[in-house]
Amino acid sequence: MRPRYLILVGQADDSASSAQRIADATGLRLARTTPQVAVLVNDACRCLDIDANTLVVGTLFPRHGPPRAITTFTDAERQALARGGSQALLRSHWGGYVSLWMRGDSVEILRDPSAALPCYRSEAGAIAAFASDVDLLTAAGMGPRGIDWEGLGRMLHSCGLPSVATALGGITTLPAGAAIVRKGGIETEATGWSPWTFVEPHADERPGDTAERLRRIVETCVSAWASTCRRPLVSLSGGLDSSIVAACLAQAGSDAACLTLYTDDPAGDERGYAAALCAQLGFPLAEYRYDMAGVDLSRALGAHLPRPIGRAEAQPYEAAHREVAARMSTDAFFSGNGGDNVFGFSQSAVALADRALHEGPGAGAFATLRDICRQTGAGPLRVTRAAMAIARQSPAYRWKPSPAFLHPDLVASLRDLPLAHPWLEAPPAALPGKAVHIAGILRAHPNLESDRSRIAPLVNPLLSQPIVETCLSIPSWQWRTGGRDRAVARAAFANSLPAMVLDRKVKGTPDPFCGEIIRHKRRELRERLLDGQLAGHGLVDSGAIEDALRADRATSSAENVRLLELVNAEAWTTVWASSVFARHT
Structure with missing residues (x-):
């Protein structure tokens, strides 16, 4: 069962009775009601009280201590959180959650940085609603007002840039890591979470220690998410990222099963890699073919979402997951989604620009030049010129639109519209490689919900806050060490994966x-x-x-x-x- 919640913020004469009517209609439980706030949750969604005016909705794990979801706070934790506010929560806990902090006649709402728990929004009069899905906003009488065609056009043009707006009128999102304060119907931004806080490298840390630090935090986060389910199903491509997730589930003693899909073309057939991994881990593996009969162009992926997601070729992929899940009593789907993004995958010269800017020209920069040439096959002169061009530019990442097959008038109307996001606002002294790294993490966020997430939670553990913060602290050039992409992750799990998976250089594709x-x-x-x-x-x-x-x-x-x-x-x-x-x- 997926976690579902509805939060109503604002004052109305019949707030309490209205919330109870919604609870009765949706099957949710009225977990908290005050003159300002009503919180409704289902059985899969926790409502954790910090004090009478502060609570957390969703799944929460401690930074330190056993890697499992908490069911209540200790007295010491309550005191520290009540004193330190949402920033203290970001430092001491992580997970998939939305938190509420009621202070007088104001309410602060924070969404966790990993985007693990959806947060859709709508308003009606003085009431604002925050929910896990659009169906609950509709049940609250604040459903969509039709398709926002201009918003849909912007979305198709923006090439996956997360935005507050959706493609449905009246429905917006609270972005990952964002915090807002509502007071008397007026909303202002509050201090949330920023990736730029974590980009400073650990001074003088040896490469082996960096890899060990990454291994420990990835194993802890995957183990924590594994504690929330009994029988996870892992989407296994045979590549590095999903293999790391599966290996960590095995390390945690999870009763997991794996699923891989293959095409008739060898470029999309990774069964050999997936089978070798499952044989080593002791997990059963289901193999399904991408079948043309499973593609119906009239059917929409993401039909339940306020924006279209995915592409038609993924229909057999989703169907296979649903079929295996029903047969194996799956209660959660695990994915390696976001691995490329957090593990610093790149084929550009940006790592050389970073190292030269950070250390100056010398042996270190030359080693990175050699690594990039080895990884990409490009010549040293070409890589050096590209790095010099990057170093001369502003460090801010420039998100590129996707105008292909869009109407020329639409493209022209959006030409001067900035493709902006708070995480893309790089500090003046930032390294360009970190801006690229952060942009890559953002690219993963629109793809964290899928059709199968309607029947069980879809867990993307590699995007967990502690993993993201750890990876941001690793310099871009270390991810290219030895001419291998995601080099630190490969080193971290060198003893956990079959050599053929660890050393593969070609990615499979559908x-x-x-x-x-x-x-x-x-x-x-x-x-x-x-x-x-x-x-x-x-x-x-x-x-x-x-x-x-x-x-x-x-x-x-x-x-x-x-x-x-x-x-x-x-x-x-x-x-x-x-x-x-x-x-x-």
């Missing part, structure tokens, strides 16, 4: 299956995109789509991915257009 879908469903894809609502609202470039989908034209991998993203968005609009219409008739 891209061949994407191409297969385009070839087999070209006519249907063309009809849906040219005659659908995205075209009708001026979001897509019909001419470019028609040209790409000509029978005599081969599409590129990038085009395939974009077209399958757009057709999923088209299906999503059909769901929400009919849903909103049904509620108003």
